[in-house]
Amino acid sequence: DDFCFDLPKIELHAHLNGSLSDQCLKKLNCMDESTKEYKRIADVLDKTERTLTECFEVFNIAHRATNTVDAVYKATQSVIRDFYLNDHVVYLELRTTPRAEEGMSKEDYVSAVVRAIKENNLEIIVKLILSIDRRHSTEESLDTLNVILKMKTKYPDVIVGIDLSGNPHEGKFNVDLFQKARDNGLKTSIHCAEIKNDEEVENILTFGPDRLGHATFLHPSFGGSQSNWDIYCKKKIPVECCLTSNVICGTSKSFQEHHIREWIKSSLPFCICTDDKGVFCTSLKKEYEMVVEHHGLEPKDLWQISYNTVDYIFASDEIKTRLKVKLMNWYNSHE
Numbered sequence: 389d390d391f392c393f394d395l396p397k398i399e400l401h402a403h404l405n406g407s408l409s410d411q412c413l414k415k416l417n418c419m420d421e422s423t424k425e426y427k428r429i430a431d432v433l434d435k436t437e438r439t440l441t442e443c444f445e446v447f448n449i450a451h452r453a454t455n456t457v458d459a460v461y462k463a464t465q466s467v468i469r470d471f472y473l474n475d476h477v478v479y480l481e482l483r484t485t486p487r488a489e490e491g492m493s494k495e496d497y498v499s500a501v502v503r504a505i506k507e508n509n510l511e512i513i514v515k516l517i518l519s520i521d522r523r524h525s526t527e528e529s530l531d532t533l534n535v536i537l538k539m540k541t542k543y544p545d546v547i548v549g550i551d552l553s554g555n556p557h558e559g560k561f562n563v564d565l566f567q568k569a570r571d572n573g574l575k576t577s578i579h580c581a582e583i584k585n586d587e588e589v590e591n592i593l594t595f596g597p598d599r600l601g602h603a604t605f606l607h608p609s610f611g612g613s614q615s616n617w618d619i620y621c622k623k624k625i626p627v628e629c630c631l632t633s634n635v636i637c638g639t640s641k642s643f644q645e646h647h648i649r650e651w652i653k654s655s656l657p658f659c660i661c662t663d664d665k666g667v668f669c670t671s672l673k674k675e676y677e678m679v680v681e682h683h684g685l686e687p688k689d690l691w692q693i694s695y696n697t698v699d700y701i702f703a704s705d706e707i708k709t710r711l712k713v714k715l716m717n718w719y720n721s722h723e
């Protein structure tokens with residue numbers, strides 16, 4: 389147990405509004421505790437196991453709670469502290485969708501997140517990936533991309549990448565948008581094959597993002613096409629695996645029946661992530677434990693997974709070297 393906490397870990401797939409702890413959400417909601425609405429929210433938040441519908445309810449609660457610049461700042465600060473203090477994450481790539489609300493533009497939203505990241509003084513390096521929501525129209529997505537590019541010029545040391553997320557049943561991968569992001573120096577991480585959709589998966593793989601989110605239905609024994617798998621094996625793109633999230637959402641049958649087993653079996657690149665630790669009531673420590681418990685790995689293998697993950701981060705070589713030294717030192721002092 390202590391090993392999984394103690395091991396310096398790297399988190400590469402964490403959505404800001406899905407990562408908020410229940411305490412933070414209750415604090416931010418600032419609602420009148422005597423109302424029916426408060427009671428309903430409190431009931432959902434008090435559950436430590438949630439149905440899928442309840443999970444999506446938590447996204448809505450989170451979005452309502454982070455609708456001012458101050459709340460976005462506090463939420464970011466809280467998530468960073470939580471990953472460092474409760475999970476011993478030493479390098480975090482947080483992702484979030486720039487969102488405009490009354491009195492807050494998309495730029496204000498991103499600035500608040502960046503400010504919380506820059507003012508962090510814990511021993512955790514934090515970088516930011518900005519998300520495009522696949523439910524949005526091409527026009528809206530282009531608007532978001534322009535905001536992202538502008539903010540990247542302003543904060544090149546914090547904003548490192550772009551992601552495509554949101555309901556996989558809606559919208560589609562727009563290659564031109566992501567090519568433009570890439571041409572402007574952003575790394576790309578794309579949610580891929582969360583549902584079976586061979587045509588889109590082929591388009592994403594042909595584009596060749598720097599990392600893939602989930603890749604649940606990519607391997608042929610999980611319903612993916614052989615031709616897509618062949619493309620994947622040529623490119624060997626690192627996959628961000630989020631076990632609890634996939635099991636709760638029902639895309640993976642169980643922890644044992646999770647597609648991570650194919651990546652482990654064939655030594656393909658992957659990392660272990662939480663996705664939405666608040667929504668799915670998980671932690672990175674717990675995700676590492678699940679991989680040991682259900683996929684027959686030893687603690688030493690977990691160290692290797694954390695070490696390998698350094699190569700998949702979107703930050704500079706200098707930061708990679710620093711993280712590798714940290715992990716080597718930890719290894720030597722735990723032999």
Ligand code: 5GP
Pocket residue numbers: 403404405406447483484485519521552553554555556579582633663664
């Ligand atoms: P935010 O971007 O608002 O900080 O984080 C919440 C958002 O992340 C959700 O509204 C959704 O768009 C996205 N998200 C969170 N978890 C998942 C997931 O498992 N799959 C996909 N496709 N999107 C997700």
